[in-house]
Amino acid sequence: MKAVRYHAFGGPEVLTVDEIAVPHAGPGQIRIVVHCAGVNPSDWKRREGQYASFEDAEFPFAIGVEASGIVDEIGDGVSGVAIGDAVFGFGEGTVAEQVILTHWAAKPASVSFEVASGLPVIVDTATRALEEVNIETGQTLLVSGAAGGIGTAIVQLARLRGITVIGAASSPKHDYLASLGAVPVNYGPSLKERICELSPTGVDAAIDVAGSDIIPELISIVGKPDQVLSVADLSAEKYGAKFSHGPPRQPEIAFADVASLCDRGLFILHIQDVYTFEQTADAHRVSAKGRVTGKLVIRIC
Incomplete structure (x- = not known):
């Protein structure tokens, strides 16, 4: 079968489409025929070697950590899923024709394979x-980088919990953020002043999604370092803020919950672009520019 891999750290040009052996599902796992795989900043950061200091990489390395598709093999001890079911979830090397999933949930018929993979x-x-940021119903949350994939999810899940969300993004993305229920605000100088105008009573917590060296400013806006969290800036903790990282904790529960929300029209994921298997390097180039609205997806079949 075909899989996209790299044999050394480097730019998008190191990605190759290789022929590899078909994997088999072990205990507690399933195998799927992949329809689509999501693209994440971690894919190209890992490929560039940015994670090499704290994460082992054995070459050749297959890219991708999430996918959607049809179950075609079930490992020992797995229940609640059958051959032929449509699912989405976590795996390794998911930009491939067949992959093993370790955590998954059923894909509703109303949700496309493209959306499910992201x-x-x-x-x-x-x-x-x-x-982890300890935000509660009735409070106000600032999200920096709110229009990307993770920002899209944070905004919607926070709004469903009764939290007011201020979303920082570039002006062209403000209508998108407003459609998700956020109050949009521009990035850049004087952000604190603009936030004060939007929320005179202050902001209770902030989440950095973009990783754009904004942690000190977010701390200044919130006033409490421990109420500022980043999912992208590894230096957050040196300022007293929090850095959120895996491993996932029972993600299949969250998957199923959001799948239900998608099915009922209460959660949306904008897919900015869909690429072919052979265009994976192009998807990485676009993702690395940091201007994606929603998600990028690779269509395998």
Whole structure:
């Protein structure tokens, strides 16, 4: 079968489409025929070697951590799923024709394979971030980088919990953020002054999704370092803020919850672009520019 891999750290040009052996589901796992795989900043950061100091990489390395598709093999001890079921979830090397999933949920018929493939990372990350930043119903949350995939999920899940959300993004994305229920605000100088105008009583917590060296400013806006959290800036903790990271904790529960919300029209995921298997490098280039609204997806079949 075909899979996209890299044999050394580097730019998008190191990605190759390789022929590899078909994997088999072990205990507690399932295998799917992949329809689509989501693209995440962690994919190209890992490929560039940014995670090499704290994460082992054995070459060749297959890319992708999330996918949607049809179950075609079930490992020992797995129940509640059958051959032929449509699912989405976490795996390794998911930009491939067949992959093993370790955590998954059923894909509702109303949800496309493209959208389903882009849900796992953003849903797991957003759920964890909202829990760790200790934001409650009736409070106000500032999200920096609110129009990307994770930001999209944080905004919607926070609004469903009765939290007021101020979303920082560039002007062209303000209508999108407003459609999700956020109060949009521009990035850039004088952000604190603009936030004060929008929320005179202050902001209770802030989540950084973009990783754009904004942690000190977010702390100044919130006033409490421990109420500021980043999912993208590894330096957050040196300022007294929190850095949220895995491993996932029972993500299949969050997957199923959001799948139900999608089915009822209460959660949306904008897919900015869909790429072919052979265009994976192009998807990485676009993702690395940091201007994606929603998610990018690779269509496998």
